[in-house]
Amino acid sequence: MSTTPLKKVFADTTGKTNHYDEYKIDRNDTPIVMNLFPGTTGQSAVSDVIIDSSKKGSNIQGAISNFTLGTGNTLVNRFLEVYTIITDVSTVTNLTSLDFSLTGGSMPYRYKMERTVQEQGDSAAYKITIFFTDFS
Amino acid sequence: MKRISFIVAILAMLCLDLRAQLNVDTTITLDVLKSPVSPAFNMLGISTSAIERPSDLNSFRLSVQNATNNLTAIPNSYAFEIAPFLWGAKKYTLKDFDSSRHAFLQSFTISAGFTHMGPEGQEDVDSLKTTKVAFGLKFSIIRPGWSATTRKTYWALIKAQEDLLQAYQVPNMYSDSLQYFKDLRVALGRDTTLTREEKRVRRDELIRELQRMEGLVDSIRQEGLPSSEPYQRARAIAAAFPTERKGVFLDFTTGMVADFPDNRFDNSLINKAGAWLTGGYENGNKGITSMFIARYLYHPEVIFADPAGKLSADHASTFDVGARFLLSTLNDKFTLSGEALYRSVIGNSVLDPSWRLVVSTEYEVAKNRKVTFSFGRNFDGAISKGGNLIAAINFIAGFGGERKLR
Numbered sequence A: 001m002s003t004t005p006l007k008k009v010f011a012d013t014t015g016k017t018n019h020y021d022e023y024k025i026d027r028n029d030t031p032i033v034m035n036l037f038p039g040t041t042g043q044s045a046v047s048d049v050i051i052d053s054s055k056k057g058s059n060i061q062g063a064i065s066n067f068t069l070g071t072g073n074t075l076v077n078r079f080l081e082v083y084t085i086i087t088d089v090s091t092v093t094n095l096t097s098l099d100f101s102l103t104g105g106s107m108p109y110r111y112k113m114e115r116t117v118q119e120q121g122d123s124a125a126y127k128i129t130i131f132f133t134d135f136s
Numbered sequence B: 001m002k003r004i005s006f007i008v009a010i011l012a013m014l015c016l017d018l019r020a021q022l023n024v025d026t027t028i029t030l031d032v033l034k035s036p037v038s039p040a041f042n043m044l045g046i047s048t049s050a051i052e053r054p055s056d057l058n059s060f061r062l063s064v065q066n067a068t069n070n071l072t073a074i075p076n077s078y079a080f081e082i083a084p085f086l087w088g089a090k091k092y093t094l095k096d097f098d099s100s101r102h103a104f105l106q107s108f109t110i111s112a113g114f115t116h117m118g119p120e121g122q123e124d125v126d127s128l129k130t131t132k133v134a135f136g137l138k139f140s141i142i143r144p145g146w147s148a149t150t151r152k153t154y155w156a157l158i159k160a161q162e163d164l165l166q167a168y169q170v171p172n173m174y175s176d177s178l179q180y181f182k183d184l185r186v187a188l189g190r191d192t193t194l195t196r197e198e199k200r201v202r203r204d205e206l207i208r209e210l211q212r213m214e215g216l217v218d219s220i221r222q223e224g225l226p227s228s229e230p231y232q233r234a235r236a237i238a239a240a241f242p243t244e245r246k247g248v249f250l251d252f253t254t255g256m257v258a259d260f261p262d263n264r265f266d267n268s269l270i271n272k273a274g275a276w277l278t279g280g281y282e283n284g285n286k287g288i289t290s291m292f293i294a295r296y297l298y299h300p301e302v303i304f305a306d307p308a309g310k311l312s313a314d315h316a317s318t319f320d321v322g323a324r325f326l327l328s329t330l331n332d333k334f335t336l337s338g339e340a341l342y343r344s345v346i347g348n349s350v351l352d353p354s355w356r357l358v359v360s361t362e363y364e365v366a367k368n369r370k371v372t373f374s375f376g377r378n379f380d381g382a383i384s385k386g387g388n389l390i391a392a393i394n395f396i397a398g399f400g401g402e403r404k405l406r
Helices: A006-012 B002-021 B039-044 B057-067 B103-107 B148-168 B175-190 B196-227 B229-239
Strands: A018-024 A031-039 A044-051 A054-061 A064-071 A078-087 A095-103 A109-116 A123-133 B077-082 B109-117 B130-142 B245-260 B269-282 B287-298 B317-329 B334-346 B354-366 B369-377 B394-397
Touching: A018 A109, A018 B196, A031 A044, A031 A078, A044 A064, A044 B148, A054 A064, A054 B148, A078 A095, A078 B148, A078 B175, A078 B229, A095 A123, A109 A123, A123 B148, A123 B175, A123 B196, A123 B229, B039 B077, B039 B109, B039 B130, B039 B245, B057 B077, B103 B130, B148 B196, B148 B229, B175 B196, B196 B229
Parallel strands: A018 A123
Antiparallel strands: A031 A064, A031 A095, A044 A054, A044 A078, A078 A123, A095 A109, B077 B109, B109 B130, B130 B245, B245 B269, B269 B287, B287 B317, B317 B334, B334 B354, B354 B369, B369 B394
């Protein structure tokens, strides 16, 4: 079985595709809402949204808008994982990107990642992990 | 053998004779009315390879910086084409292009450019240099959705991406360690025994560990993806993704060139201008396909209604309209096509408006045997149909191989 050396993977593509962070929420009934915009324009994307190993959304195509993950009460001390595959279909650019945001906590949260793939048709795999905490 | 050659020769002569009787020009000339890809630049005379097409604001800034040598010099020419609504915060993924909903914003294109040079052959003579500025717009008013072929390809791509998404989530040698730190983080969140400061220090340590472990798990996952079957499948589909559309469409294109003859911005004149409205029904050359074009040109290169060149193109305005339809049915055995063209010079009494009409039909009665019929009226009013219907019918037969006649 042939494998691609790590060094080559990083040489072929540029940009971070993995992110871990914590998001401060309050224990109340305020809904925690997620938005995810895969890019750039013209690329094809599929995502899974998982909370503590349980799928909240499976094989979601394209952008995810106003996706309610739960409330502050139900999400505290739990992990959100978002897996996204973006395939370069656009003939204009080889750039892929992920624009992730959360609202409903103590402050709005936003994180953006980008990766330029080497060749037309290549895919980039992104993962975002968020731990919901009420501790600041 | 000699007898066969003789028969073939006689039949060939008969076919030629029938062809001669049928004096209808069925050449499709609607293409002459088509809007250019970049009207502003065509009028300005800038080659398409010299046009900058930045895909976002940053690349546009870099392009301007390069052209102006870091804003220290004015280039002899510069041209750009941008889709400003694709630069905004709103991103459109591939599936957003399968409808008319965002057609205007997605297709809206601005092109602009200028040249500061002398006439042809003396481009660098300073005393002869004049400035010309061009501006163009393009957008779709109605855009059809994807064809069945494109939609099928899209779903094949989505399936490959879904399989790749599953492959990306497969646990690896670091997954258990990552889960261990995640469990620790949850336990810390629930802990009520530690002081606030102790919790803060422990939390910061765990965040660093979790970031490190997430990175390790991800790097192993990323390593295996490019050689996986779904990755290669997605790549093969995406690299050759066809964007075919089927349905009613309506596009608008316009462009103009302003001339500054003495290089003063308070003294300009519209040098050339044009507007194109193109509509119809796109059907991938199956069933009914139709198209119409309405074109207005000011100071055209060639006046379509005046091929003999009786009029000067200076300050002339022309209005041309063309329409074409194609019906292909019975497994492409029967085709009926027609084309009409109207051409005129506005505000001119030397040349009257004129029109042309061609209708042709074709039926494949057997392999390599076609019956065709054409009827036409030329711009000069002459009707060409060969005198009567029987004479106008043209029977074409192929001999020898089974190669399809075209």
